[in-house]
Amino acid sequence: MVFTRLLGSLGVGGPTVDTVLPDWTAAPGGSVSGRVQLKGGSGDFEIEQITLELVARVEAEHDDGESHGTVAFDRFVVGGGFRLVAGAEHSVPFTVTLPWETPITELYGQPLGIALGVRTELAVAGAKDKGDLDQLAVGPLPVQEAILEAFGQLGFGFTSADLEYGHIGGTGQRLPFYQEIELAPPARYAHAVNEIELTFLASPEGVEVVLEADKRGGLFSGGHDALTRFTVSHEDAGRQDWNAVVDGWVRELVEHPGAPHAGHEPHYAYEHDGGGHRSGPGVGTAVAAGAAGLAVGVVGGMVAAEVVDEVGDFFEGDDEDEGGED
Structure with missing residues (x-):
């Protein structure tokens, strides 16, 4: 242009x-x-x-x-x-x-x-x-794609993705922001969590995988966030049973009683009240789970209209507010 x-x-x-x-x-x-x-x-x-x-x-x-x-x-x-x-x-x-x-x-x-x-x-x-x-x-990198594929095979559905300003405590993060991919749980986990947020922090050595669960409250307890983190190598992309690995990660996250996971700092850049969660520009997009894993598709007749509008505004509008706010 x-x-x-x-x-x-x-x-x-x-x-x-x-x-x-x-x-x-x-x-x-x-x-x-x-x-x-x-x-x-x-x-x-x-x-x-x-x-x-x-x-x-x-x-x-x-x-x-x-x-x-x-x-x-x-x-x-x-x-x-x-x-x-x-x-x-x-x-x-x-x-x-x-x-x-x-x-x-x-x-x-x-x-x-x-x-x-x-x-x-x-x-x-x-x-x-x-x-x-x-x-x-x-x-995605091959190992990132393998992990996303496994989430899809396990029945998780994409709801949105966004970029959050701030640093994830206890990680090797280098950029001033991180990406969150928000996933809706399948039926077998829906009783325990509202959603799971996935963050990849890649490096030449491998990828840190940060998982955060918005856990539902019980009869005598309120909902809270639980967090855990894993590290995988790039070479693992084609030699792991990723369905089993990811299912193990999710079970550990869901079953862990504390929030966040022991040994990890909360990765929020700002304070949260544990209530409503962040929503990215992709609210109108869904990723349906199926034989192909996470494949971006259509849910209830809604396509990615909100994604197109917001991304289009970014590239067509005046972007000289670097580091600023709307």
């Missing part, structure tokens, strides 16, 4: 930019290659620096409720130091490596409602301008 907002800071007749990303799905910790295409304006310009930012739409919870903001979580200088003459075209190829904790935006080719993108910043003659966003598609 052409960054028309460059006209604002560089004046009418300034250069325009189109950042081209691959049409395939990237993976956490993997590389993304593309090119930044520039077209000269009515005069010559010194292109001092071309920078790519990875940005995400993140939710924050605080005393006054919830808010959303744009967070940049990585930055790459991919070019610069040349003159772009009037009317000339110039292409700058690039290859960047995604952080291992980059959120998953889709599963089996279907969107999860996560707004993630690449924003291009052009520094020209002492002025900087941030253009529109290009959407970035990220799929």
Whole structure:
């Protein structure tokens, strides 16, 4: 897409930019290659620096409720130091490596409602301008997909996914936010939990899997949250009985009387009252369990309209509120 907002800071007749990303799905910790295409304006310009930012739409919870903001979580200088003459075209190829904790935006080719993108910043003659966003598609690592597949085989259904600002205590988390994938339990667990929230924290060595259960209250006790954490290696993806492994995780989480799980700090960035839970942009999407595992589908005639609307607003609207709130 052409960054028309460059006209604002560089004046009418300034250069325009189109950042081209691959049409395939990237993976956490993997590389993304593309090119930044520039077209000269009515005069010559010194292109001092071309920078790519990875940005995400993140939710924050605080005393006054919830808010959303744009967070940049990585930055790459991919070019610069040349003159772009009037009317000339110039292409700058690039290859960047995604952080291992980059959120998953889709599963089996279907969107999860996560707004993630690449924003291009052009520094020209002492002025900087941030253009529109290009959407970035990220799929799960093999071990992440195996775990999600197992949840689906066990009867769990996808309800939503979002990005939460804050840090999960006791983990090796590096980004300023983490992803939560919210799953509805099958009948055999529905009496004990309202939902289970799944977080992946990947690294070169493996993946930390954080599970949090919104546990139902009993006759003489209120509901509460229970949390547990496991670590798996990337090599385990194809050599584990993941249905059995994940079922064991869930049983441990559901049957454990405490909250959170012993030895782990609560992973909330903000205080919660144990009542209503966070809801991400994918409320209108459901992932139905079946022979194919977690396959994004349709429930009650509702498709991912809310996902499309919210993600679309992020990429089409004014995103210069980096780190801010709506």
